[in-house]
Amino acid sequence: MTVKNAIDKKAIRARYAEEREKRLRPEGNDQYLRLAGTGLSHYIEDPYMPRVERDPVIDHVDVALVGGGFAGLITGARLKEAGVQKVRIIDKTGDLGGNWYWNRYPGAQCDTASFVYMPLLEETGHVPTEKYAHAPEILEHSRRIGEQFGLYEHALFHTEVKDLEWDADRSLWIVRTNRDDEFTAQYVTLGTGPLHVPKLPGLEGIDEFEGHSFHTSRWDYDYTGGDPSGAVMSKLADKKVGIIGTGATSVQCVPHLAKACGELYVFQRTPSSIDVRANGPTDMDWFEREVKEPGWQQKWLENFTANQTMGLRMPKEDLVQDGWTDLARRIRGRISSLPFYKMTPRNIMAAFEDLDHEKMTEIRARVDTLVEDEETAESLKAWYRQLCKRPCFHDEYLQAYNEPGTTLVDTNGKGVERITNKGVVVAGNEYDLDCIIYASGFEVNTDQMSRNGFDVTGVGGLKLSDCWSDGMRSLHGIHVHGFPNMFIVGGFQGAALLSNVPHNFTESGLTIAMMIRHAREKGFKEIEVTRKAEDDWLKRLGRGNSRQRAMQSRLLEKCTPGYYNNEGQQGGLASEVMGYPRGAVAFFKYLKKWRESGKFKGLEFR
Ligand code: NDP
Numbered sequence: 001m002t003v004k005n006a007i008d009k010k011a012i013r014a015r016y017a018e019e020r021e022k023r024l025r026p027e028g029n030d031q032y033l034r035l036a037g038t039g040l041s042h043y044i045e046d047p048y049m050p051r052v053e054r055d056p057v058i059d060h061v062d063v064a065l066v067g068g069g070f071a072g073l074i075t076g077a078r079l080k081e082a083g084v085q086k087v088r089i090i091d092k093t094g095d096l097g098g099n100w101y102w103n104r105y106p107g108a109q110c111d112t113a114s115f116v117y118m119p120l121l122e123e124t125g126h127v128p129t130e131k132y133a134h135a136p137e138i139l140e141h142s143r144r145i146g147e148q149f150g151l152y153e154h155a156l157f158h159t160e161v162k163d164l165e166w167d168a169d170r171s172l173w174i175v176r177t178n179r180d181d182e183f184t185a186q187y188v189t190l191g192t193g194p195l196h197v198p199k200l201p202g203l204e205g206i207d208e209f210e211g212h213s214f215h216t217s218r219w220d221y222d223y224t225g226g227d228p229s230g231a232v233m234s235k236l237a238d239k240k241v242g243i244i245g246t247g248a249t250s251v252q253c254v255p256h257l258a259k260a261c262g263e264l265y266v267f268q269r270t271p272s273s274i275d276v277r278a279n280g281p282t283d284m285d286w287f288e289r290e291v292k293e294p295g296w297q298q299k300w301l302e303n304f305t306a307n308q309t310m311g312l313r314m315p316k317e318d319l320v321q322d323g324w325t326d327l328a329r330r331i332r333g334r335i336s337s338l339p340f341y342k343m344t345p346r347n348i349m350a351a352f353e354d355l356d357h358e359k360m361t362e363i364r365a366r367v368d369t370l371v372e373d374e375e376t377a378e379s380l381k382a383w384y385r386q387l388c389k390r391p392c393f394h395d396e397y398l399q400a401y402n403e404p405g406t407t408l409v410d411t412n413g414k415g416v417e418r419i420t421n422k423g424v425v426v427a428g429n430e431y432d433l434d435c436i437i438y439a440s441g442f443e444v445n446t447d448q449m450s451r452n453g454f455d456v457t458g459v460g461g462l463k464l465s466d467c468w469s470d471g472m473r474s475l476h477g478i479h480v481h482g483f484p485n486m487f488i489v490g491g492f493q494g495a496a497l498l499s500n501v502p503h504n505f506t507e508s509g510l511t512i513a514m515m516i517r518h519a520r521e522k523g524f525k526e527i528e529v530t531r532k533a534e535d536d537w538l539k540r541l542g543r544g545n546s547r548q549r550a551m552q553s554r555l556l557e558k559c560t561p562g563y564y565n566n567e568g569q570q571g572g573l574a575s576e577v578m579g580y581p582r583g584a585v586a587f588f589k590y591l592k593k594w595r596e597s598g599k600f601k602g603l604e605f606r
Pocket residue numbers: 023108109110111112195201203244245246247248249250252267268269270390411414415416439440441442561562563
């Protein structure tokens with residue numbers, strides 16, 4: 001019998017609803033703890049580089065880039081290419097790299113193919129060594145970009161922006177930081193990303209544990225031994241370790257912990273879906289022969305996005321060929337096989353659902369083939385639609401549960417009950433531990449300004465938090481009326497491409513550099529979007545997205561809770577994601593035409 005024939009749709013839907021119900025919590029996002037400024041703030045201290053004392057900086061730069069991750073790196077590089085000299089990155093990290101600075105846990109690697117995930121490959125000449133590069137290579141690449149484009153020269157690390165204030169008399173921004181810096185910048189960009197503030201579960205007794213503990217984004221190699229390249233964590237050989245959480249991070253580090261720990265307990269509330277990874281080294285001869293040509297990375301980026309996003313016209317070629325493109329191509333193939341007269345929204349959604357059930361049935365069956373203990377295998381099966389949570393791909397995670405010292409502690413959707421001075425309690429059983437590792441993720445659906453740790457004060461004292469109190473407002477996700485010379489480097493209200501976030505930055509970074517170059521060449525001091533252009537853009541997004549948004553919220557409201565659906569409550573990330581109605585490929589084409597026309601319609605240059 002084929003997978004397709006064996007599917008009992010009604011039973012699956014009922015099981016999904018039952019599993020979701022178990023996990024819904026009235027407190028939603030408030031189940032998590034905020035760490036900054038609390039008794040738990042040691043969990044966010046930097047274990048990787050010492051904070052070097054320095055004098056406050058009081059000077060002027062052309063552009064201040066808030067955030068030294070890919071958003072800041074790409075924009076900084078494009079600005080340098082455009083001839084802008086004094087570019088300053090400011091970051092709370094001790095070096096460039098953003099998330100890749102923090103996430104050095106063993107096994108960390110990108111889960112979108114390196115050729116499209118790692119920016120500026122052609123410009124730097126770096127060829128990723130693996131289909132999915134590991135974290136040390138990505139961090140090194142961030143440094144490479146910094147070195148090549150001179151982004152270290154004015155950078156301020158271990159520095160948090162506390163305030164950005166528009167000075168209308170001088171047409172520039174005043175930037176204040178937690179290191180008493182107060183400098184001015186003609187332009188500012190915000191590339192702070194959504195996943196940079198670690199959170200902990202709000203568990204009773206969390207501050208009472210007497211063993212060692214840390215969050216995955218602050219891995220304590222002094223305690224564990226080993227290193228980010230995956231060397232064995234020899235200091236754990238006689239330790240009982242518990243890890244709380246089974247999201248994308250945990251999936252990558254559990255195989256390493258399972259090999260190293262005397263005993264490992266994985267505390268699971270919701271299993272991730274784990275599809276095939278099939279990583280491997282890059283064949284450099286193949287790269288030289290088949291891939292390398294001027295413009296190769298842009299071609300790969302566009303091909304991935306065209307394959308991955310949902311337009312009905314399927315590209316002939318799939319250069320990346322991985323779980324993401326396969327999933328999208330299968331959905332599209334199924335929908336486009338409907339006869340034209342049957343292509344109604346209802347039938348499209350039904351075809352999508354059928355395919356999802358087939359895929360998830362395959363993924364659940366994969367668990368049985370890889371996990372020896374039947375009960376453990378049963379608990380590792382994900383009962384929700386694949387895109388309800390970040391889909392995971394891994395070829396060693398499930399097998400880790402065959403290691404004799406590794407135990408899955410399934411909490412049946414309830415989560416860990418509490419922490420004691422000795423360990424972790426689940427269903428009344430106390431697990432004595434030497435170390436607790438929190439793989440509990442990052443703040444996503446909290447208020448953006450408080451997550452960033454600063455607000456922005458624009459024209460006439462207008463705060464960005466007030467301007468956005470009813471939701472984000474922008475043109476192209478880049479400009480906000482009332483905030484001249486400020487640009488956002490993100491994806492929301494633009495392409496909103498989530499499967500390969502750096503592609504959003506590639507396009508917005510280039511656009512920002514071209515606008516600034518234009519203003520400098522023509523002698524303008526200010527760039528601002530008009531209110532009308534912003535309103536028109538929002539109307540366009542709203543109109544075009546209304547059906548799509550309705551479908552998306554119908555899907556998400558049936559999903560198991562997580563950060564994709566604001567822990568099962570209204571609002572949150574999904575309501576901000578809104579992108580260009582015709583999709584990411586069309587948005588990138590539109591934006592290219594917009595910037596290359598040289599007219600920058602909707603902006604005022606003064
Ligand atoms: P997640 O938010 O995805 O996972 C947090 C985990 O903690 C979940 O399994 C959650 O369970 C669990 N949890 C929370 N509270 C409790 C509790 N009380 N008891 C037991 N378990 C609990 O965080 P991650 O760090 O794993 O991933 C965050 C995001 O970072 C990913 O979605 C992805 O976007 C990105 N990422 C990307 C990677 C890459 O590109 N290579 C690698 C790793 C992460 P539940 O699911 O029930 O809420």
